[in-house]
Amino acid sequence: MVTPRATSRLTGERPVPGATPDSLLALHAAGYREVAARLGQGLVLDAGCGLGFESAGLMGPGRTVVGVDRDPGAASEAFASFGRAGLRTSCTDAARLGLRTGSFDYACSSHLVEHFDTPARHVAELARVLKPGGTAFFLTPNAPWDYENPFHLVLFRPDHLRSLLIQHFHDVWVGALDATERVKEDFANRRAKAAKVLGIADPLDLRHKVPRSWWIAVYSRALPLSYRVLARADSGGGTGISADDYFVTDEAGEDTPVLFGIASWPRGHADP
Numbered sequence: 200m201v202t203p204r205a206t207s208r209l210t211g212e213r214p215v216p217g218a219t220p221d222s223l224l225a226l227h228a229a230g231y232r233e234v235a236a237r238l239g240q241g242l243v244l245d246a247g248c249g250l251g252f253e254s255a256g257l258m259g260p261g262r263t264v265v266g267v268d269r270d271p272g273a274a275s276e277a278f279a280s281f282g283r284a285g286l287r288t289s290c291t292d293a294a295r296l297g298l299r300t301g302s303f304d305y306a307c308s309s310h311l312v313e314h315f316d317t318p319a320r321h322v323a324e325l326a327r328v329l330k331p332g333g334t335a336f337f338l339t340p341n342a343p344w345d346y347e348n349p350f351h352l353v354l355f356r357p358d359h360l361r362s363l364l365i366q367h368f369h370d371v372w373v374g375a376l377d378a379t380e381r382v383k384e385d386f387a388n389r390r391a392k393a394a395k396v397l398g399i400a401d402p403l404d405l406r407h408k409v410p411r412s413w414w415i416a417v418y419s420r421a422l423p424l425s426y427r428v429l430a431r432a433d434s435g436g437g438t439g440i441s442a443d444d445y446f447v448t449d450e451a452g453e454d455t456p457v458l459f460g461i462a463s464w465p466r467g468h469a470d471p
Contacts, residue, residue, distance in 0.1 A: 213249040213273070221438040222378075222385045226456060227309065229445035230338040230376055231256045233459065234307050237336070238262060241304030244328060246293040246321070247311035251277025255286055257307065267291045267298075294320040298328045301468070306335040313339050313351045319363060326367040326465035337364065337460035341375065343453045346390050347397070349406075349414045357451050360460050368462035375451035376459050379444045383454060 214227050231253045240261030245254040248266025250273060257264045264286055268274045271290040278288040291297040293308070294315055306325040312318045325335045342354035355363075361373040397406075406414045451458055 213247075214253075215250070216252065220385075220389065221436060221440045222382050222444075225382070225440050225442045225444060226376070226378070227253055228256070229442040230309050230457065230459070231307070232442055233376065233447055234309070234336045234338075235259070237334075237461070238305055242302065244298070244303045244306040244325070246296075246306060246308045246325065247314075248277050248288060249273050251281045251286055251288065253309065255281045255284060258285055263287065265289065265298075265303075267293065267296065269293065294324055296324045296328055300327050301330050303328050304330055304333055306333070308335065309338040310340070312337055313345075313353055313355065316352045318353050319366065322363055322367050322462075326462075326467065329465050331468035332464060334461060334463040335368070335465075337458075337462065338376065339458050339460075341451050341455050341458050344456050346386075347393065349411055355458055357458060360458050364460050364462040367466055369464040369466060371460065371462045373458060373460045374447060374449045375455045376445050376457035377448045377451075377455045378446075382440055382444045382456075385438060385440060386456075 214224050216224065235257050238257065238259065241263075243257050243262055243264045245257060245264060245266045248254040248268050251266055254264055254266035254277065266274070266277050266286055266288045268277070268288070268290060269292045274288045274290040277286065282288070289297070293311060294317075306329055308321065308325060312321055315321050322335075322337075329335060337360065339355050339360065340348075340351065342356050342359075345351060345354050357373050357375070361371055364371045364373070406417070445456075447459060448455070
């Protein structure tokens with residue numbers, strides 16, 4: 200498997216192989232696996248492609264994948280790592296895509312929609328660039344499961360995600376990506392350590408009272424240190440946790456990690 204150059208600094212906004220804990224990398228990999236399994240031939244958009252290693256997993260016979268990211272450095276790294284394998288990349292905002300209307304057969308939005316203060320703009324843009332019968336895939340944290348990520352502006356429960364998608368697509372299904380008990384235990388253990396540290400470092404809960412930009416600045420610098428000190432053994436493959444520890448289900452419980460939405464036939468095109 201080709202790996203990215205991974206020169207991007209770890210901030211918590213996107214996964215970085217070798218630095219992000221195994222359970223989180225596996226979560227992202229499982230989501231892309233499920234999207235890839237549902238793709239046919241055609242042109243595929245991966246919105247928020249990051250370093251491109253996940254976008255590359257969407258490639259296959261008869262498919263061309265275009266990865267877009269608002270960070271020019273990430274888009275450039277993705278092309279440098281996977282351009283020869285066929286990945287195309289572009290630097291553009293996923294809420295204002297510089298792409299032609301009705302040009303894609305599929306679109307993937309993995310752990311991105313929660314990063315917008317107005318998620319509907321992102322969903323509407325994916326609907327716009329899809330062909331009349333096109334399909335978009337959405338993966339986003341299940342609100343009760345998410346933990347201390349200042350990059351996440353809007354969190355979803357199943358009904359909330361479904362109501363958003365149905366505004367822009369005729370055919371919508373919302374299920375979930377669940378995990379085995381050992382994965383949930385891994386997350387619980389790391390969160391318990393983090394909660395203890397936060398209780399000592401921020402006993403007055405100032406992180407939730409200061410401007411979000413301040414909290415993001417602190418978080419982006421503290422996260423790499425916490426991974427090295429508190430979760431050193433949790434990354435690099437040592438845990439044995441892989442994408443095989445995640446599976447698709449029709450229902451999301453309070454402890455289900457990720458919601459999985461599939462939306463087809465964008466509104467504004469001809470009715471299906």
